[in-house]
Amino acid sequence: MSTGPGTNNPSSPFVSVRIKEFRLYIIQRFFFIMAMRMIATVVGWKMYEITKDPLAVAFTGLSEAIPAILLALYSGHVVDKSDKRTLLFKTLFLYFLCASTLMYITLQHTELTLGKQFVQFGIYFVIFCTGVIRAFSGPATSSILAQLVPKTVLPNAVTWSSSTWLSASVLGHASAGFLIAYYGYTGTFILIMIYIAIAAFSLYQIERKPIVHTNKGQATWESVKEGLRYVFTTKELLGAITLDMFAVLFGGAVAMIPFFAGDILHVGAIGFGWLNAAADIGSISAIMTLTFFPLRKKQGLILYCVVAGFGLCMIAFGFSKIYLISFVALLLSGALDGISVVIRGTILQLKTPDEMRGRVSSVNSMFINSSNEIGHFESGVAAKLMGLVPSVVFGGAMTLIVVAIMWFKAPSLRKFEY
Template identity: 35%
Template sequence: MQIPAVRLYLASTALAAVGQNVLLTVLFKQVFDLTGDELDIGLIGLAQFIPALLLVLVSGWVADRFDRRRVTGLFLAGRGLAAGALILFTVSESTEVWQLFAIAFALGTADAMLAPARRSVAPFLAPKELFPSVIALWTATFTASAIIGPIMGGFIYSVGASWAYVLAAALQFGAIIPMILLRYHRTPERITERPTWASAVEGLHFVRRTPVVLATISLDLFAVLFGGAIALIPAVAEERLGVGDIGYGWLRAAPGIGAAGMALWLARRPLTRRVGPTLLIVVAIFGFGHIVFGLTRSYAVAFIALVVVAAADMISMNIRGAIVPLVTPDEQLGRVNAVEGVFIGASNELGAFESGVAARAFGLPAAIAGGGFITMGIAATFAFVFPSLRRIDTFTELRPPDADADPAPVG
């Protein structure tokens, strides 16, 4: 925290993440209030995911070719404009839900271009030996925002959705300033050649031929794809728990509380041993929490289950956030982060779509609890299919495949 670039990066993260959490909290609730259909929540998630899939090769190349700070600032402005479109939709009192799907697609486009560039800034803010601490601070900031944003969104939505979108837009534009002002500790290497198909797909090739990276990000993909209860919180709050907008806002904040508490614990006592086995265990705990959340009708039990789910996910995110940059060469980091972004987007936005479809087909309890059982099975399967992941003990043993190190930890 004594490094100015780290403070600016965290400030930008906090502003952007609070704004995004306010926006999504209100957007999911607004679409459900308009239609009363869980599937529409899922379609919002699908609309956000499709751009990440379509732009995976472009976004990674842009992050590796241009100044990542400026790319991040440009698409933070894109997020702000999407929030502005939601303001216009709300004040017009339109009930045409397809317009919300179109805006969600635009928001997903900004996110798809923003994410690889922003994540690829972090490894260059401080000396390499401090990078795990930077990740811990970033995750703590990000998850604290996941508490503040939903609570604010729930309260402001009870006054008027347009005011929530005004706040979200202001925060996205405000996040641009610290990102542009930060200075690197070491300058990232950039690709300089003209764009080619081979250069664009290099990130995909790297992930495919590096088992520990493939295992780490695909585990997150499948776990959250089937454990997508967060998107269904509006329906659970109304249909199973019987709470209003403020109760919904606090329930939406429960994952942030669990994640922030765990992030603070990891910042004080970072994980140093048994990294791989810990990742597999916390994914299984993540699945069990979904089973509890899906079956309960108690607000308190549901709240605690979401806290536990998010705490487990925070450990997983912390491990993944350190493994991928440590194993990836600097000049490929943007392209690999773009591929990872599709996996993460698939697990979140596509997971929201899967949850909405399953809820409509089988009902809320079966959709959520069933996804939890599948997630626990996935963790057990990965333990056997990817022994290189299971055998990781410490972060210090991880190196890019071409580094002068024992290649065993990276497969």
């Protein structure tokens, strides 16, 4: 790995960004995540426009979650025995193709000639494809991080990586709302493809990394079982993943934001974009604070507190009919979630052996990342059955129940410090 001056001082808030390849990594991560968040915003608003049905929007998340979950364990095995930089480069190319396909599907000419139903199911198909790609890109992105920086600065690198992810998410959500309003879907997708190209160029400048899989002749299923066994026997790691998974599954209201924006708060695409970005603005504020003032102790206990606070914010958002209150509730939920992301990400990096990073990251991806999409589906189904406001309030209450259960089920996580 390429290092620079100052890397021997792990207490410096800039210790990891002095490493050239890590800088390239976060540039790649920034533009790629911004492109992905823009796609999510554009697709969510388009589906709302053509269907006005929360269940139809929910199926978008399910379309991505199904392949991501089904392939997660196998993808971890593939990532561990592959050159992660090359694998990531291939996934960026495939994402570029998916973005170009979505640009065609969302053309006004396409909708007029082939109909709204074609647009709806075309989006489902492309998002399904992105779920397949994400099954490999997520673990590869997480795994390569430990090959770019010394282990002594991993906590700092995780914080910067999380900060980069959330900064890109904020700009992706908010800018997509503005771009849809002023330049339409085609202009937005052109910019998305430019961002993916920048990400690919940055990644290309990182050198190929050695494969550290310790048993290249190991059968696929044995390799998968080894990764699962490690996660389920490492109690702090399992507790953090489980707590975050159920909180995201029940507590997230992201999929319903278009309906709150349009039907309850009565704002357009720009107001929707800012609501979509509110949680991420809170997250980036919290993570940037943690970059300069990192948590020094009782991180496990803090994790419980911030997840409970997240649930309370979702309840407040569900009841609110005032735009400012809704924005602040999402902003605070994001700040609390940002703290959770840093704690869980650091536990994941510190508790995982190098030769198992792909498999452990894939398990984490299966439970955490896919729970976002399953959570979107759950939100849509709940909104259809219970109504929009009761479904969000119910999700926040379920998050509090999950925290209470995990408090007693994972006592070692409460006492965990790093």
